[in-house]
Amino acid sequence: MMKSTLAALLLALATSAGEATDAGSFTLLDRHTARAVTAPRSDARPTVVALWASDCAYCKQNLHTLATLAKTNPQLRIVTVAAELPTADTRPAIDKTGVKGERLAYGDDVPEALAYAIDPNWRGELPRTYLFDGKGGMQARSGVIDAAGFKAALGLR
Amino acid sequence: MIKSALIEIRSVLGASLIAAMMVLPPYTLAHDAAMHAAPTKAARVELATAAAFGPDGQLYAVSKNGGHLQLIRSHDDGNHWSAPLRVNAQPEPIAADGDSQPRIAFNRDGDLLVSWTKPLPRPYTGEIRLARLPAGAAAFDAPITVHHDRAEITHRFQNILASPDGRVTAVWIDKRDQEAAKAKREPYRGAAIYAAVSTDGGRSFAPEVRVADHSCECCRIAFAADRDGAPIALWRHVFAPDERDHAIARLKPDGSPERVDRATFDRWRVDACPHHGPALAVDEAGTRHATWFNVKDDEGRVFYGRIGVNTVEGQIPVGGPRAAHADIAIASGVLAIVWKEFDGEQNRLRGMRSTDGGRSFETFEIAATFGAADQPRALVKGGKLYAFWRQANEGFKLYPLP
Numbered sequence: 001m002m003k004s005t006l007a008a009l010l011l012a013l014a015t016s017a018g019e020a021t022d023a024g025s026f027t028l029l030d031r032h033t034a035r036a037v038t039a040p041r042s043d044a045r046p047t048v049v050a051l052w053a054s055d056c057a058y059c060k061q062n063l064h065t066l067a068t069l070a071k072t073n074p075q076l077r078i079v080t081v082a083a084e085l086p087t088a089d090t091r092p093a094i095d096k097t098g099v100k101g102e103r104l105a106y107g108d109d110v111p112e113a114l115a116y117a118i119d120p121n122w123r124g125e126l127p128r129t130y131l132f133d134g135k136g137g138m139q140a141r142s143g144v145i146d147a148a149g150f151k152a153a154l155g156l157r
Numbered sequence: 158m159i160k161s162a163l164i165e166i167r168s169v170l171g172a173s174l175i176a177a178m179m180v181l182p183p184y185t186l187a188h189d190a191a192m193h194a195a196p197t198k199a200a201r202v203e204l205a206t207a208a209a210f211g212p213d214g215q216l217y218a219v220s221k222n223g224g225h226l227q228l229i230r231s232h233d234d235g236n237h238w239s240a241p242l243r244v245n246a247q248p249e250p251i252a253a254d255g256d257s258q259p260r261i262a263f264n265r266d267g268d269l270l271v272s273w274t275k276p277l278p279r280p281y282t283g284e285i286r287l288a289r290l291p292a293g294a295a296a297f298d299a300p301i302t303v304h305h306d307r308a309e310i311t312h313r314f315q316n317i318l319a320s321p322d323g324r325v326t327a328v329w330i331d332k333r334d335q336e337a338a339k340a341k342r343e344p345y346r347g348a349a350i351y352a353a354v355s356t357d358g359g360r361s362f363a364p365e366v367r368v369a370d371h372s373c374e375c376c377r378i379a380f381a382a383d384r385d386g387a388p389i390a391l392w393r394h395v396f397a398p399d400e401r402d403h404a405i406a407r408l409k410p411d412g413s414p415e416r417v418d419r420a421t422f423d424r425w426r427v428d429a430c431p432h433h434g435p436a437l438a439v440d441e442a443g444t445r446h447a448t449w450f451n452v453k454d455d456e457g458r459v460f461y462g463r464i465g466v467n468t469v470e471g472q473i474p475v476g477g478p479r480a481a482h483a484d485i486a487i488a489s490g491v492l493a494i495v496w497k498e499f500d501g502e503q504n505r506l507r508g509m510r511s512t513d514g515g516r517s518f519e520t521f522e523i524a525a526t527f528g529a530a531d532q533p534r535a536l537v538k539g540g541k542l543y544a545f546w547r548q549a550n551e552g553f554k555l556y557p558l559p
Binding site for chain 1: 201202280281374375427428429430431432433450452457478479481497499501502504527528529530549
């Protein structure tokens with residue numbers, strides 16, 4: 001059981017990584033993979049899932065803050081989700097913020113279905129951030145979060 | 158890749174095997190779905206379409222196709238459409254997604270005016286463009302840029318209104334004041350609303366004027382005629398310190414506001430881009446009927462209400478918790494609201510109507526689609542109400558409302 005579980009997870013991760021696009025190293029989501037983005041996380045690391053778009057200036061503030069926090073908090077896992085099908089502009093937009101970590105983006109599935117799969121309670125406002133504290137807790141927040149806000153929610157330094 | 162994934166999984170398993178298994182189903186599903194996914198186009202679909210009935214009774218729709226906007230017309234309420242006519246002969250960048258949508262209007266002479274935002278190279282920047290199809294002409298005149306300010310900054314989210322006195326007014330979101338404040342290292346909330354007026358049917362515009370400081374940055378602006386024809390703009394505003402409610406202003410003939418009033422009082426405190434602007438219709442008595450989205454008491458909802466002087470009358474939620482992008486129109490004493498609502502499987506087009514000025518409503522279903530869909534538009538022709546809805550799968554559709 002354990003062996004097959006591990007094999008399935010490995011295969012799934014390898015598959016999702018294989019769907020990176022020309023427009024940058026984004027793994028594209030469909031409505032099924034999108035459900036995992038905000039699903040409960042089991043690992044003990046604090047994790048931030050940050051939804052953003054290239055047209056959203058407030059999103060870049062959050063990404064920049066996260067990039068700074070990551071320097072002093074190597075245990076912090078950052079997953080970014082571009083709520084748009086990536087174009088040539090998408091990767092430079094996120095590179096400029098300095099944020100690293102796993103980069104996901106909307107694929108060509110129906111955007112309304114992707115948004116619903118990520119979070120049926122999210123109404124499309126950006127930035128939208130999911131904060132996993134690594135102890136089983138999760139908060140969903142809309143809007144700009146300052147460094148103190150991230151630190152408090154995630155137990156960071 | 159496999160090696161790093163293995164390390165990840167070991168840490169997962171080390172933390173909790175049970176929890177790791179809970180993470181599994183979505184990934185497993187993902188793999189299955191990838192195997193069975195239907196082929197789809199890889200390009201970003203920009204569905205935002207402007208629609209209106211013309212003075213000739215035809216239905217006009219303007220949408221994006223590559224570097225062009227194109228006009229299609231229908232003699233029979235959307236059952237058949239004309240061949241597309243290019244709005245801009247020379248290709249250029251065009252914003253046509255969500256709240257960033259082309260807008261159309263007919264001036265007093267019956268000329269069709271099409272306006273859009275042309276994104277510029279720097280992020281968030283753009284120009285407001287306008288092209289005119291003279292009544293009876295076979296081609297559009299070359300587009301003009303509406304504003305005199307040519308800085309590469311935000312001029313976006315435009316709307317236009319043609320008044321019975323012949324004036325054409327354009328409004329948009331403009332960041333010149335934000336940029337000026339930034340240069341002086343001073344804080345500035347949000348963006349600003351600017352307006353420009355044409356007295357020659359949209360051939361040229363007088364220098365723009367500021368309507369209000371501190372608008373929200375990326376929501377469509379509602380723009381409707383008062384009963385005397387004067388333009389009324391309703392937009393998402395940023396009230397101090399960060400309340401993203403709405404403001405309303407009736408504009409003078411030069412585009413400047415008579416005054417600016419707070420229109421909604423939901424007190425959504427957030428620094429974010431809702432991408433979810435309001436809609437406005439004025440009835441024969443001058444009552445201002447509006448729909449808007451806000452997060453109120455921690456719940457995001459579309460609302461209907463009558464905008465009074467520093468008060469909202471009869472505020473009620475529209476549709477279910479995922480209702481979005483409502484539009485509103487009034488004809489022959491009937492008030493209609495249409496909106497889209499994703500039900501987990503399909504985008505639904507739903508509506509509600511009131512025959513008592515918004516005191517009571519009945520709700521109805523109009524259409525549904527498994528594909529992506531634009532925001533719906535509420536239209537009026539000959540005293541009758543319609544919903545226009547562009548859908549990725551079904552195309553340009555018109556629905557008569559009950």
